[in-house]
Amino acid sequence: MDNNLRREIIVDNASNPFHKETKGDDFIKANTHNESCIDNINLYVKIQDDKIIDAYFDGEACAITTSATSIMLKNIIGKRVDEARKIMIEYYKMINEEEYNEEELGELNAYSDISKQASRKKCAILPFQTLEKTFKIYEK
Amino acid sequence: MNREDFLMFENNKDLIYFDNGATTFKPKKVIHKIVDYYSKYTANAHRGDYDISLKVDDEYESTREVVRKFINAKNTSEIIFTKGTTDSMNMIVFGFMKYYLKKDDEVLITKTEHASNVLPWFELEKELGIVVKFIPLTSDYKVTLDNLKKVVTSKTKVISLAHVTNVIGDIRPIKEISEYAHSNDIKIVVDGAQSVPHLKTDVEDSDIDFLAFSAHKMLGPTGVGVLYGKQDLLEVMHPLNYGGGMNSFFESTKELEYKELPLRLEAGTQNIAGVLGLKEAILYLENIGMDKIHEYEVTLKKYLLEKLKDIDNVEVYNPLSESGIVIFNLKDIFAEDTSRYLNHYNICVRAGNHCSKMVKDEIEVKNTCRISLYLYNTKEEIDKLIEVLKNSKNIYDIIL
Numbered sequence: 359m360d361n362n363l364r365r366e367i368i369v370d371n372a373s374n375p376f377h378k379e380t381k382g383d384d385f386i387k388a389n390t391h392n393e394s395c396i397d398n399i400n401l402y403v404k405i406q407d408d409k410i411i412d413a414y415f416d417g418e419a420c421a422i423t424t425s426a427t428s429i430m431l432k433n434i435i436g437k438r439v440d441e442a443r444k445i446m447i448e449y450y451k452m453i454n455e456e457e458y459n460e461e462e463l464g465e466l467n468a469y470s471d472i473s474k475q476a477s478r479k480k481c482a483i484l485p486f487q488t489l490e491k492t493f494k495i496y497e498k
Numbered sequence: 499m500n501r502e503d504f505l506m507f508e509n510n511k512d513l514i515y516f517d518n519g520a521t522t523f524k525p526k527k528v529i530h531k532i533v534d535y536y537s538k539y540t541a542n543a544h545r546g547d548y549d550i551s552l553k554v555d556d557e558y559e560s561t562r563e564v565v566r567k568f569i570n571a572k573n574t575s576e577i578i579f580t581k582g583t584t585d586s587m588n589m590i591v592f593g594f595m596k597y598y599l600k601k602d603d604e605v606l607i608t609k610t611e612h613a614s615n616v617l618p619w620f621e622l623e624k625e626l627g628i629v630v631k632f633i634p635l636t637s638d639y640k641v642t643l644d645n646l647k648k649v650v651t652s653k654t655k656v657i658s659l660a661h662v663t664n665v666i667g668d669i670r671p672i673k674e675i676s677e678y679a680h681s682n683d684i685k686i687v688v689d690g691a692q693s694v695p696h697l698k699t700d701v702e703d704s705d706i707d708f709l710a711f712s713a714h715k716m717l718g719p720t721g722v723g724v725l726y727g728k729q730d731l732l733e734v735m736h737p738l739n740y741g742g743g744m745n746s747f748f749e750s751t752k753e754l755e756y757k758e759l760p761l762r763l764e765a766g767t768q769n770i771a772g773v774l775g776l777k778e779a780i781l782y783l784e785n786i787g788m789d790k791i792h793e794y795e796v797t798l799k800k801y802l803l804e805k806l807k808d809i810d811n812v813e814v815y816n817p818l819s820e821s822g823i824v825i826f827n828l829k830d831i832f833a834e835d836t837s838r839y840l841n842h843y844n845i846c847v848r849a850g851n852h853c854s855k856m857v858k859d860e861i862e863v864k865n866t867c868r869i870s871l872y873l874y875n876t877k878e879e880i881d882k883l884i885e886v887l888k889n890s891k892n893i894y895d896i897i898l
Contacts, residue, residue: 365898372894396864397834418865420838
């Protein structure tokens, strides 16, 4: 991905994040503090019959975490849990510099270079770690 | 001042280090002392009858005297070497207060304390049923005697405060509080992690009961600190560690006797290299003079605050605090992004809540960037910081 486009996607989503709103008890809520830094987001996910019908987030986080959460939500709403997990797997492969399917990830490809900055990897995977937490709660 | 004494500056030519509240650089004298111990006279303390071991004893015990003098304690037996402030605080809470306090007794702290002056008390609250209460702060986040009096009751038994807080950087009127506390039969515990390195400390004058501080925040090595306690209080403190070095004898009949202070509270082989390094750090600070260090930091801080005023998108949260700590954010930028941006220009600041997770209740901002100054920082470094902050419009070009 072109460097300017990549930056534009991240800054757009960090400045005007998608579905950044606090939700109530009718959503599954999960929080993940990033152990090594101070990103702190709550994810609110509504799942019916294994399908993610809505999702929001709130909290305080850096540009990488905020934008990655925003893009992740755009990508997973309307998908089934197993489909979201497929995206997650491809995303982790990309972050870990393994072969991955670019088409599955859309705007998430903006983070393909993140592995060059080890400290930012944790910020980039935080939204998916939190999403997995909500899936675990749903599956209990 | 004295930058030539620090190898970190020799080895990192353009580095600007503004995170002295987290830890400090070590002067060559401290490093050499540690290297000498490991290369010329390595031996255990209080164990051998041979020359190098006796030298270690001399060095180790003379450090106690250097610390005593530095904080103006009455006796060397009131100086206990620990792993650091956190260790000292835990010894105070679980070695003394656990036996001194009883259910419903009240302990007063504030929401701007560091975790090490909060969590031990929270744990003791669960264990013993004491009540931890918060002293209300003034609008500029200070502790005053008037505010303190509002929450003192007949059940208040302890006031536990940082002398200088690690986020706001306000200096508490410890002597005044101590006087009031003692007239009401209240013990006073002081977290000196951010004050002992920067201000003249006098435990006799302030008459405090306990003091905890760390070597690494005052030019000394990591992993070593000090617990000061009044003699009569330390006499009844329970050791948290039992084993070698702290016992006089023990028999298979279970008959045993522990040593007198201070060794009774220093079980196991101590951080000898660390203690020796601490001595050099104190001698180094004393050689410059604590009053001069404080004065210099205040001058730097005033200069920094004045310069920050020129930048529109900088918000400073503690302009009125008296220590060398400044907390700020760039407008609409997350603190961690700002610290990464500054890192790009080799400027080290801390981003986050600085181990004081209740501060957000007071300043209503969860995360900030913290600049904490020390004697080797300069106005030129501040000028560089200001220049970089002024050009921060391109922050995302730099960090993304």
